[in-house]
Amino acid sequence: MSNAEMVRLLEQYADLNEINGENSFKVRAYRNAAEAVASLGESVAARVEAGEPLTDVKGVGKEIAEKLTVMATTGRFPQLEDLAKKVPPSLIELTRVKGVGPKLVQSLWRTLGIASVAELEGAILAGKLAGLPGVGAKKLEAVQRGIEAYHRNVGRTRLGEVDFIVEPFLDKLRAVPGVVRLEVAGSYRRRRETVGDVDLLAATNADTASAAITHAFAAYPEVAEVLGSGETRSSVRLKNGIQVDLRVVPEDAFGAALLYFTGSKAHNVALRQVALDHALHLSEYGLFEGGADPDRPATPGSAGRRVAGRTEEEVYARLGLDGVPPELREDRGELVAAAAHALPDLITLADVRGDLHMHSTWSDGRATVVQMLEACAAKGYEYAALTDHSKALAMTGGLDEAKLARQWEELDEVLAEARPRSSEAPAGRAGVTLLRGMEVDILKDGTLDLSDEWLERLDIVLVSVHSHFELSQAEQTARVVKAVSHPQVNVLAHPTGRVLGERDPYAIDLAAVFEACLANGVAVEHNASYQRLDLSDVNLMAAKARGVTVTLGSDAHSVDQLATMRYGVDQLRRAWLTSADVLNARPLAEVRRFLRKGRG
Ligand SMILES: [Zn+2]
Ligand SMILES: [Zn+2]
Numbered sequence: 114m115s116n117a118e119m120v121r122l123l124e125q126y127a128d129l130n131e132i133n134g135e136n137s138f139k140v141r142a143y144r145n146a147a148e149a150v151a152s153l154g155e156s157v158a159a160r161v162e163a164g165e166p167l168t169d170v171k172g173v174g175k176e177i178a179e180k181l182t183v184m185a186t187t188g189r190f191p192q193l194e195d196l197a198k199k200v201p202p203s204l205i206e207l208t209r210v211k212g213v214g215p216k217l218v219q220s221l222w223r224t225l226g227i228a229s230v231a232e233l234e235g236a237i238l239a240g241k242l243a244g245l246p247g248v249g250a251k252k253l254e255a256v257q258r259g260i261e262a263y264h265r266n267v268g269r270t271r272l273g274e275v276d277f278i279v280e281p282f283l284d285k286l287r288a289v290p291g292v293v294r295l296e297v298a299g300s301y302r303r304r305r306e307t308v309g310d311v312d313l314l315a316a317t318n319a320d321t322a323s324a325a326i327t328h329a330f331a332a333y334p335e336v337a338e339v340l341g342s343g344e345t346r347s348s349v350r351l352k353n354g355i356q357v358d359l360r361v362v363p364e365d366a367f368g369a370a371l372l373y374f375t376g377s378k379a380h381n382v383a384l385r386q387v388a389l390d391h392a393l394h395l396s397e398y399g400l401f402e403g404g405a406d407p408d409r410p411a412t413p414g415s416a417g418r419r420v421a422g423r424t425e426e427e428v429y430a431r432l433g434l435d436g437v438p439p440e441l442r443e444d445r446g447e448l449v450a451a452a453a454h455a456l457p458d459l460i461t462l463a464d465v466r467g468d469l470h471m472h473s474t475w476s477d478g479r480a481t482v483v484q485m486l487e488a489c490a491a492k493g494y495e496y497a498a499l500t501d502h503s504k505a506l507a508m509t510g511g512l513d514e515a516k517l518a519r520q521w522e523e524l525d526e527v528l529a530e531a532r533p534r535s536s537e538a539p540a541g542r543a544g545v546t547l548l549r550g551m552e553v554d555i556l557k558d559g560t561l562d563l564s565d566e567w568l569e570r571l572d573i574v575l576v577s578v579h580s581h582f583e584l585s586q587a588e589q590t591a592r593v594v595k596a597v598s599h600p601q602v603n604v605l606a607h608p609t610g611r612v613l614g615e616r617d618p619y620a621i622d623l624a625a626v627f628e629a630c631l632a633n634g635v636a637v638e639h640n641a642s643y644q645r646l647d648l649s650d651v652n653l654m655a656a657k658a659r660g661v662t663v664t665l666g667s668d669a670h671s672v673d674q675l676a677t678m679r680y681g682v683d684q685l686r687r688a689w690l691t692s693a694d695v696l697n698a699r700p701l702a703e704v705r706r707f708l709r710k711g712r713g
Pocket of ligand 1: 577579606607
């Protein structure tokens with residue numbers, strides 16, 4: 114059994130236990146184990162086979178280790194099978210509707226037999242929910258809004274979750290002999306924050322290789338169902354519900370096909386118009402000269418002479434355009450810029466010199482300060498800001514002033530130990546400069562959850578909204594504007610509070626917030642957690658247009674989550690940002706100057 118399958122089963126078990134009213138400690142243990150397996154760099158099954166104890170894996174206790182061993186050796190999870198007889202797994206989908214918690218799902222099912230979103234909608238229409246305990250008019254409204262949001266999000270998966278499945282799949286297919294090129298196209302390649310279907314494109318050097326990749330594609334262990342299988346086109350649904358399409362195309366048309374299937378549709382339409390302006394005809398088979406009937410799709414042999422198509426760059430160049438990075442292909446002015454040789458030099462992951470948002474075991478992180486710093490050093494960062502929560506977030510173990518003082522005592526020790534003993538290049542965590550920071554809650558009235566005395570002492574102050582999402586736009590805007598106007602504040606973290614597929618942004622006038630940030634020397638964060646990706650690409654463009662400085666923060670709560678930075682860089686690229694727009698693409702001295710706001 115693959116790790117991915119184990120993760121899915123552990124999560125399902127946690128969800129069903131939660132619906133079944135089991136204690137939250139048990140539920141959390143299974144969720145933590147799922148996360149641990151998801152981020153494990155090796156196969157659980159291989160570990161079991163080699164006789165290495167699974168209890169060495171952080172987040173996996175003795176009981177769960179036994180269950181994983183059974184899964185690895187028998188391919189089954191008997192406790193889950195038993196539970197699924199009592200609690201139908203279709204109920205899990207119901208918990209994805211915002212406003213419908215596990216408790217309500219259980220009562221809907223017990224009292225009304227509701228086991229799906231469609232049944233819930235039907236019951237609401239028939240007025241059956243009214244009068245159910247705990248379902249007042251307000252709750253009912255919230256559930257209806259939740260169902261609308263559910264339908265907006267259904268069929269799309271967050272980029273980070275797709276990567277987890279797609280990357281090993283690609284490795285497998287690229288290893289098939291005779292495959293010369295294999296790429297993912299579509300919104301995945303454009304790095305959109307959520308992805309629908311996954312489109313794979315392959316070029317092979319022989320017919321036998323085409324057959325081999327088609328076979329390997331359908332035989333992949335994560336495939337739940339083969340939807341169609343042909344010589345040049347196959348389609349499967351994976352066990353996690355994502356549909357993946359594979360097209361095998363000739364090598365000399367690979368670039369044209371990649372361009373076509375990467376999209377966006379709007380970009381393709383605009384690009385075909387550029388081709389027509391050059392008296393050329395662009396299709397998924399190539400760029401053609403002469404004989405093309407613009408109203409009929411061109412096919413090889415029917416559409417004149419192919420003048421480009423092997424690579425995307427070749428097609429763009431033949432049209433007088435610089436190559437457009439996939440992230441920019443949204444018809445937001447990229448073709449005009451490409452024609453004028455004025456495309457931006459987009460930021461890359463290598464430009465990021467430090468992470469300005471992370472948590473440790475001092476609040477709700479899972480790794481110690483030392484572990485986080487060592488991981489940052491391994492990434493080659495110059496600096497890292499430790500930004501644990503403040504006390505208002507009691508459930509995270511947020512820090513009050515006394516606890517912050519204790520944290521600083523530990524930091525003093527850590528830094529003293531880490532000081533390099535010689536003048537040689539510093540090793541390990543000694544190479545990373547620690548910025549002492551905090552993610553301070555913005556309270557309901559816009560004041561901050563930490564004393565001014567401590568705010569002054571911190572190197573970097575992030576502020577964020579974690580409560581009272583329901584305020585009116587005017588109230589929420591005034592609250593946040595007041596917070597960023599505090600002279601010690603440096604960064605507004607996750608500025609809209611959205612959680613992709615789960616929570617819509619709260620109502621806020623971002624233009625007014627950007628104005629206040631600019632006036633007060635405050636940067637806005639792009640929170641790189643793939644669950645948030647907040648600000649969105651469009652809002653980042655607006656921030657840049659207004660001249661507001663942007664920071665990138667992983668908001669990592671574990672060592673592995675530091676890697677989520679790449680998804681943040683993706684979104685910054687989609688927003689046309691260069692390293693000059695981003696605070697933590699600058700050297701430490703410049704970062705410090707920004708954080709001091711011109712003070713000594
Ligand atoms: Zn936060
Ligand atoms: Zn945070």
